[in-house]
Amino acid sequence: MRVALFATCVNDAVLPRAAIATVRLLERLGVRVDFPEQQSCCGQPQFNTGYRHLTEPLVRRMERVFDGYDHVVTPSGSCAAMVRDNYPRIGAKAQAEGRGDELARAAQAVTPRLLELTEFLVDVLGVTDVGAYFPHKVTYHPSCHGLRMLGLGTRPLGLLRAVKGLELAELPGAEECCGFGGTFAVKNPDVSAAMGADKIANARSTGAEVLCGADNSCLLHLQGMLRRQNSGRQDAPLRAVHLAEILAATETTPWSPA
């Protein structure tokens, strides 16, 4: 089984801990992981902002870079959804524009092999107890792309429930969007912030120390708000942590905040 990591541009440049945790977790589970270094970005920011043509070279790149792997694993629900939902559309639109089926075939080649981390763990490896240890109170935000586009269902919560020492608190209004939405966060900053503030208030109401998610773009937005809020707060700080970091933590190599 040849497995490649698609780290995603955000994890690579800004939040590498999730990608590092994914590598450690998979290796602990006996999976040999490659990181093809010619990879970069799936094109989601361009596509969702209305620049479909600018994503086309990235579709081809994804196909080239991950050619030959049985599975491409990514610790990002929205990037997985971008590839699985939108690559076929990009291919179809190019065809409709009379540019042949080259893009459609590139999309078709990579799309079925790309899996979000929890899909790979549960569906391919068949594990829910990954042997992790995380002695903290955690609440889980199922980001929209994972929830609705990929249909991750109970996979993330199943994995969290099996973590030793972890106390899981149900997040009120869990299915509501956190307000990130890519360029939405800057094009509609007031609505985005109002949504984020409600998400955080719900998370705080659980008394959890950790707001866990499987999508670092959402966590970037939430952690940005938390850091702004935390300065000057008296109560225990809440922090956003990627699911991969929790699953990678063990008694011998525990999670540490910084």
Place this chain on the structure above:
Amino acid sequence: MSGTYLGMPAFPQAAKAATRDTRLRANLRHATHTIRDKRARAVGELDDWAVLREAGKRIKDRTLRHLDTYLLQLEEHVTAAGGTVHWAADAAEANRIVADLVQATGETEVVKVKSMATQEIGLNEALAAEGITAYETDLAELIVQLGDDLPSHILVPAIHRNRGEIRDIFAEKMARWGRPAPEGLTDRPADLAEAARLHLREKFLRAKVGVSGANFMIAETGTLVVVESEGNGRMCLTLPETLISVVGIEKVLPTWQDLEVFLQLLPRSSTAERMNPYTTMWTGTSEGDGPRDFHLVLLDNGRTDTLADEVGRQVLRCIRCSACLNVCPVYERAGGHAYGSPYPGPIGAVLTPQLRGTTSAVDASLPFASSLCGACYEVCPVAIDIPEVLVHLREQVAGQPGHRAERAAMQAATWLFEHPAALAAAERAASATRALHPRRLPLGPAKAWTETRDLPQLPAESFRSWWQHHHTEPPTPPEPTS
């Protein structure tokens, strides 16, 4: 808010005020959450909801594919049943037709059933300009009309008002339009309903002309269908001598059998009821029963253009249930007025820019008024993939003038992502200077981000760099588990 959509600001500006209006936020939050929970229960009762939804989608798609055929069939049957069919290419033409029809009766008043199509074309204002007064008879529409306000929800146009505000509007304004509100009116729902009933009864009994829309039109018999909850529709559709219905061309269904599917999908999605209280169906005119004169104005107003768009055309499946509004986190916080049209929420964000184009500030901003969370698509009873259409429309807007800086930034990003060595160098440079990066920035998108959020602190090294320098292959690759 005064009763016009002209010159509305772009969505983000309008929404800014709404997010700070705590009373509005509380009203909307309460109302949308109540109805969304009820809808989930009503839909959950049916084992075959997914199949119904698929059937609804396919019936609409098939009908839209052969729309010309079914419209001609409809015209033939309406005419044979004693009605008259008029074709209106746009709002101005539709308004002209209706005004002429009313003037031909010699009347200066009409009673109206709640109708999205007549709001879309601004019929009340057009009639007023001709000296004709249109009375809204749906309770929430009445509140909006008396308050010189604009609707902010498809099903509950006065959703932004609470009971106290409604009481004040009735007490102050009813007298100007007809029978005044009773002395000492309270904000109890039963009292408010009674005040509306007394005020409206006078109009129902006097009016000689009724104006409506329709939820469905059945091509095989020429029958129109209106579903409603209050009975005001039944009054307007049966008491007047002349009935004028203005209906979008996409509302046609081929057969009665098709209607069966939609009479299940619509009430459960809309009011969370198994069945709506009033379903009025009429076919042309009948001797000694109901209006003697029936006119059907078939409205295009951008629908044919929408139909020509392969991705965008799916919005013509919409049955105006408003389920997408009730689950939308953006609608809940921005309110309906920010959408600058009678169609607020997710459906408005994809319908208005197609019907009106994307030249005005508000219309160009609508496709971006979404985080693409997909909650709307999930509940839509005819499976309109609203996020797909939003992104499709964003492409159209991004191609318009005024996006030079954004396009350049996106091009630069793609270039960098196409050159991983340059990307790695950029990451190294960013990490090396990370101690100098501020958490707030004064301009542009960065300002929009940092007004409420810190910028992330960049890592000491990128993942790429970690992989090159610190990652070591596991010593003996063991057999994969499972």
